[in-house]
Amino acid sequence: MLQIRPISDLRNKFTEIESVVKEGEPVYLTKNGYGAMVVMSLEKFAELTDELEFKLDEADKSADLDKKRVTHDEMFDQLRRHINGK
Template sequence: MINIRPVSDLRNKFSEIEETVIHSNAPVFLTKNGYGTMVLMSIEQYSELTDNIERKLDESDAAAEQTTVRYSASEVFGRARSRINEHARV
């Protein structure tokens, strides 16, 4: 279940929000004046989202050190768009 709370709860009910984030293993969405402002999540949740990306970036850095070949931004994004479009057709 999505947990949406006013940002004032962060100040007034921090312990309750902390318990929710840690024990439900789900993020808490905070709103201000009825609009979303931020998302709170545990360190474990954040790591699940970012660890693979960090690993892939490290692999890319290592591969870049092995060659002098460089690509322009338009080449990189063009290839990314092509791959996304290929997957969209499947």
């Protein structure tokens, strides 16, 4: 179940929040009725970021092997063309 709590619960009800995130569920914290942050377990965070870090490492290795470089404008132009099917 989606857990949305006021940010004050982080201080006042830490053990409750801790038990939720230990179960693998994130807790969304609000400040003045607006989203402020998300609290999650280290395991869940690692699960979300490990593949991204792996892909970035692959990109670094590929870049080391290929000396061709493009500007960020050229890269985004290529991405836009690819996304738009041109």
